[in-house]
Amino acid sequence: MAEHKEYWSTTGEQGTIKISEDVVASIAALSASDTEGVSGLYSSLTSDIVSFLSKKNLSKGVRIELDGEGAVKLEISFLALFGHNIREVAGQVQQNVKSAVESMTGLRVESVDIHVGGVTFAPCASAEEEAQTES
Template sequence: METKDNMDQVTHTDIGVIKIADEVVAIVASLAATEVKGVAGMSGGVSAGIVEMLGRKNLSKGVKVEVGEKEAAVDVFVIVEFGASIPDVAQQIQKRVKEAIETMTGLKVVEINIHVQGVAFEKPESKDVESQRVK
């Protein structure tokens, strides 16, 4: 008798089993969210920072997923660009993430919560003050 691993979404077919890891669902959500205009980046926690310090890119950074047999719930943690309409950006993230997960995995997305963790400002072109003083 097969037991369902908590880390995978399992689908049984006539010729075998299809397993989709929770991490894959999180990566799909993260990539979809970063495509939305007004999203400056994803906001990861301490563990995401540790993974990046070890030289590995964390593609699921800023996303937490809860995956059942047929449904998924998603929390997305983002940094929004200064000047962007936060409600509009959040709604676009919800739309894109839902479409991407449902299209790519066949899971029904029942909830997408957007957590705006910060605002990114454009860095003004700064002139090197020290080099000006020595000229």
């Protein structure tokens, strides 16, 4: 394998199952992004440097730490949408990510740590769209 990636694996009667940390990160990112009040995921410059140096997956605002015993720790970094209660949105992200990762992979989610990096505003409708809705 060209890149260093961590895999969670289990062996059963019919063979071995390996789940890449990239798969877990994608599930977590999609689940977090679909939560109401989340504007988007982000990764900071510091995260990008750590990712490069340690080869850990920090893409899409998700950091994964797998242990060999089927447990995973996640860190999610997102931007909150203005007008939503950040504490409630963060709690919902934790629940959604935990549920999605556990149900889709069979891994046990040990923790979902949240980093809110900022607040964004919903995009304003263009004047043309406003004119169409008023008609």
